[in-house]
Amino acid sequence: MGLIDQRLAAILVCTDCHGDLTEDLEASTLVCTKCGLRYAVVDGIANMILADATRS
Numbered sequence: 236m237g238l239i240d241q242r243l244a245a246i247l248v249c250t251d252c253h254g255d256l257t258e259d260l261e262a263s264t265l266v267c268t269k270c271g272l273r274y275a276v277v278d279g280i281a282n283m284i285l286a287d288a289t290r291s
């Protein structure tokens with residue numbers, strides 16, 4: 236069981252660099268495998284707004 240719908244996870248990409256995202260279950264974030272940006276996930280909804288993303 237992931238943070239978000241797995242069909243959605245398969246098509247989501249990083250807003251900044253379009254890299255693939257991986258789930259960080261402990262931090263409840265989606266992490267870009269390319270640039271390291273982290274997107275918060277709240278109640279199964281990923282916040283893909285670039286201004287809200289954080290760099291790890």
Ligand SMILES: [Zn+2]
Pocket residue numbers: 249250251252253254267268269270271272
């Ligand atoms: Zn990225």
